[in-house]
Amino acid sequence: MIASRKIEVVDLFCGIGGLSFGMKSKGFDILAGYDLDATCRYAYETNNEAKFIYKDIKTVSADEIGALYSKDAIRVLAGCAPCQPFSSYAFKNKKKDPNKYDLLYEFGRLVKDTLPDIVTMENVSQILAFKDKPVLSDFVDLLKENDYRVWVKPVYCPDYGIPQTRKRLVLLASRLGKIELIPPTHKPNEYKTVKDAIGDLPELKAGEADPNDSLHRAKALSPKNLDRIRNTPYGGGWKNWPEELKLRCHKTDGGSSFGSVYGRMVWEKPAPTMTTQCTGLGNGRFGHPTQDRAISVREAALIQTFPKTYKFFADEQYVAITKASRYIGNAVPPRLGEIIAESISKHINSNLTDL
Structure with missing residues (x-):
C-alpha cells in the first residue's frame, strides 16, 4: 500500500513509454512524456493514457513542467537521456554527436528549477566510466547541492526478472529521505530465460x-x-x-x-x-x-x-x-519501470507514514 497522496510522473525522453508503462502498472499517475521523436506519440499515448509532448528538452521550461503536477501530489521527474554517447559502441566510434552530451545537463537544469520530490534516471552502465565529460558526477553533484539523497548503481536486469543480460545504470534521488532500489527479486537459478x-x-x-x-x-x-x-x-x-x-x-x-x-x-x-x-x-x-x-x-x-x-x-x-x-x-523495459516504481513506493511509505 502506498501513501494516500497521488504520485505523479513526468517522463523526459519517454520514447514509446516503457518506463512510464511500468510505473503506471504500479499505480502511479503518468501525466506526460516528452520526446523529440514524433512517431512515438501513438504508442506512448495509447498505452499510458498520458499526453505526449513533441519538444526539444532544451526549449522546455521549469514553469511548463511544474504546471503539469497537481498541488498536493508527490512529484516524480523521470528520464532516460539518450545513451548513444556513453554506449560501448560509442567508445569505438570517433564520430559522436556532441549535442547529446548536453541532454543530462538539461535534465539537471529542469531538476534544479522545479525541485520535484523524487528523480529517477536510467542509462547505460558505461556512463560510469566515461572520461571525456563527467556528466554523471556533475548530475549527482547538482542533486546533492539541492538536498537530494542519491542512490546510483549498475543493475543487472536478470536479477529483477528481465530475461536479458542487460546491465543498466539506475539512479534514484529524493528530497524526502534516503532512497534505494529494492533488493533483487530473482536469484541466478530463478532467472527468466x-x-x-x-x-x-x-x-x-x-x-x-x-x-x-x-x-x-x-x-x-x-x-x-x-x-x-x-x-x-x-x-x-x-x-x-x-x-x-x-x-x-x-x-x-x-x-x-x-x-x-x-x-x-x-x-x-x-x-x-x-x-x-x-x-x-x-x-x-x-x-x-x-x-x-x-x-x-x-x-x-x-x-x-x-x-x-x-x-x-x-x-x-x-x-x-x-x-x-x-x-x-x-525502450526502458517495463519490468524495470515496475521495479523503480516499487522502490519509490517503499521509500514514500517509510518516509511519509503520516500521509
Whole structure:
C-alpha cells in the first residue's frame, strides 16, 4: 500500500513509454512524456493514457513542467537521456554527436528549477566510466547541492526478472529521505530465460509473419545468410561455419573477437541485450535458438518485457521491422519501470507514514 497522496510522473525522453508503462502498472499517475521523436506519440499515448509532448528538452521550461503536477501530489521527474554517447559502441566510434552530451545537463537544469520530490534516471552502465565529460558526477553533484539523497548503481536486469543480460545504470534521488532500489527479486537459478519469454510462440520461417500476430514477423534472409544460420548449431555462431561461409572481417584479428555475431540464443539462459538492431541476424547473438532466422519483432518485445497487449502502431498489419526494432531497443523495459516504481513506493511509505 502506498501513501494516500497521488504520485505523479513526468517522463523526459519517454520514447514509446516503457518506463512510464511500468510505473503506471504500479499505480502511479503518468501525466506526460516528452520526446523529440514524433512517431512515438501513438504508442506512448495509447498505452499510458498520458499526453505526449513533441519538444526539444532544451526549449522546455521549469514553469511548463511544474504546471503539469497537481498541488498536493508527490512529484516524480523521470528520464532516460539518450545513451548513444556513453554506449560501448560509442567508445569505438570517433564520430559522436556532441549535442547529446548536453541532454543530462538539461535534465539537471529542469531538476534544479522545479525541485520535484523524487528523480529517477536510467542509462547505460558505461556512463560510469566515461572520461571525456563527467556528466554523471556533475548530475549527482547538482542533486546533492539541492538536498537530494542519491542512490546510483549498475543493475543487472536478470536479477529483477528481465530475461536479458542487460546491465543498466539506475539512479534514484529524493528530497524526502534516503532512497534505494529494492533488493533483487530473482536469484541466478530463478532467472527468466529465453524459453520463458518466447518459448510458446508459433514457429516462423525467415521473412514470414504469423497470420494471427502481425508483430510476430521475422526479417527475410539472403540465400547465403540462410546457409549461415543453417550451419549454426544450438548456441553457436560464425566460428562454427565452414570456411566458405565466413565473412572476410571474421578472419582478421579484430573481427575474430566478435564471437556472438550471427550467433544463436539458447533456451536455458537470458537473452543478450536487446538493441535497436536486435531483429537482424548479423548484429549480435540474435538468432532464434532452433529456427533458421533472427528473432521476430514480437520476440524482441517480449524479451524487453512488453506485454502482448502493448500497442506499438495504429495499424500493426503494416509493421516496419526496422522502426519497431528501434522503438524496442531504445525502450526502458517495463519490468524495470515496475521495479523503480516499487522502490519509490517503499521509500514514500517509510518516509511519509503520516500521509
